[in-house]
Amino acid sequence: METLRGIIPSIPTETVEFKRTVPQKWKCDQCGVITGTLWRSSAVHTNGHPLPPSLMMNGTSAPASSSSSNHINPSLIPHCVHRFCGQCLETIFVGVQTVGKCSLDRLTIHKKQMIESVINIDSILSQEVFCTHKSRGCRKTMLLSELENHLKACLYGLVHCPLKCGQGITIKSLPNHMATDCPRRIIACEFCDEDIVLESKLEHDNICPRKPVVCNYCKNKSLFRADLKEHLEKCELKPRNCRLIPLGCKYSGTQIEVDRHEKDWTAHMDIFLKHILQTGTITQDKPKNRLADVVNIVKNLNAENAELMDRVNEFSDKVEQLEETNIKLVERLNKFEAVHRAEMTSIRTVIELMRKELENFKLDYRRANKDEDEESEV
Numbered sequence: 001m002e003t004l005r006g007i008i009p010s011i012p013t014e015t016v017e018f019k020r021t022v023p024q025k026w027k028c029d030q031c032g033v034i035t036g037t038l039w040r041s042s043a044v045h046t047n048g049h050p051l052p053p054s055l056m057m058n059g060t061s062a063p064a065s066s067s068s069s070n071h072i073n074p075s076l077i078p079h080c081v082h083r084f085c086g087q088c089l090e091t092i093f094v095g096v097q098t099v100g101k102c103s104l105d106r107l108t109i110h111k112k113q114m115i116e117s118v119i120n121i122d123s124i125l126s127q128e129v130f131c132t133h134k135s136r137g138c139r140k141t142m143l144l145s146e147l148e149n150h151l152k153a154c155l156y157g158l159v160h161c162p163l164k165c166g167q168g169i170t171i172k173s174l175p176n177h178m179a180t181d182c183p184r185r186i187i188a189c190e191f192c193d194e195d196i197v198l199e200s201k202l203e204h205d206n207i208c209p210r211k212p213v214v215c216n217y218c219k220n221k222s223l224f225r226a227d228l229k230e231h232l233e234k235c236e237l238k239p240r241n242c243r244l245i246p247l248g249c250k251y252s253g254t255q256i257e258v259d260r261h262e263k264d265w266t267a268h269m270d271i272f273l274k275h276i277l278q279t280g281t282i283t284q285d286k287p288k289n290r291l292a293d294v295v296n297i298v299k300n301l302n303a304e305n306a307e308l309m310d311r312v313n314e315f316s317d318k319v320e321q322l323e324e325t326n327i328k329l330v331e332r333l334n335k336f337e338a339v340h341r342a343e344m345t346s347i348r349t350v351i352e353l354m355r356k357e358l359e360n361f362k363l364d365y366r367r368a369n370k371d372e373d374e375e376s377e378v
Contacts, residue, residue, distance in 0.1 A: 005035045007124055008148055019128040026119055028085035038083040038117045041109040080107040136170055153356030162342040186339050195335050243302055247275045
């Protein structure tokens with residue numbers, strides 16, 4: 001794997017795998033990056049000026065006309081020959097420093113003696129490379145200059161899941177992910193057939209109106225959650241209290257037991273008398289008549305109260321059912337819209353990628369025909 005910097009304009013830094021080994025002269029000797037411009041130190045005189053090219057090339061002594069004190073054979077001067085990219089050069093000459101040491105051979109180098117070495121970018125771009133998504137399954141190779149266009153259409157590139165599960169998915173596997181793997185995919189409830197998000201299944205199960213439940217009192221197992229409330233109002237084994245609790249009766253039992261208890265008015269005489277005496281509603285001269293009146297009043301009030309409660313409960317149930325139905329319809333509409341948007345996004349993405357892949361295929365086909373024509377002409 002090689003690291004490029006500034007070779008592909010739209011990609012500041014990219015790691016690619018070349019099909020063939022690239023020349024070392026293209027790389028920074030310190031960090032190994034391939035870039036368009038490298039810097040190296042030139043050979044120098046002892047007085048700090050560059051040596052003449054003739055001495056730098058073949059190591060011969062200075063011309064006779066030159067002073068021996070001003071020219072030295074470069075072969076006698078330790079000279080750093082390493083190439084550096086701009087970023088590595090900044091680590092050698094920190095801030096305003098003009099003298100530094102090569103990190104590889106520890107030789108002293110001078111900032112003013114660094115010369116620019118420009119690499120032929122076209123030579124680099126004409127090298128054949130593997131797709132950077134090779135590790136995820138793409139086996140295509142192309143010229144480095146074609147890599148950018150290929151990556152725009154490569155089916156092995158990562159995209160964010162449209163259902164917002166937070167996972168990065170290859171474009172090729174996106175349809176399967178959304179259909180079978182995504183924790184936010186839409187599934188149908190096994191009890192009510194309502195569309196729900198998979199990760200909220202447990203929450204839905206706790207409120208699903210069609211999920212089977214068991215009555216805690218009679219152990220009836222053929223109930224749906226939506227019917228449980230109505231069942232509990234009629235369940236004969238559910239504990240109930242005597243309706244004369246406000247007057248002080250503490251009896252409780254099943255519905256049958258309470259009904260039997262309430263029919264036995266003699267059991268409540270002491271309660272009635274105590275209540276009447278406390279409220280001062282009876283006189284000593286007509287106790288029997290007033291007691292009978294009180295009993296009748298209590299019976300009538302109980303009957304009217306029971307009728308009113310039945311009507312209130314009936315209206316309350318209808319209101320709750322309408323509210324639940326409205327909430328379900330809104331939720332289903334929102335989920336349908338979300339699924340529809342996600343599916344349309346996925347379809348548009350796949351269509352665009354297929355279009356780009358077709359364009360690349362046409363270019364490859366034309367290039368292949370051109371090469372065959374050139375070979376036939378030769």
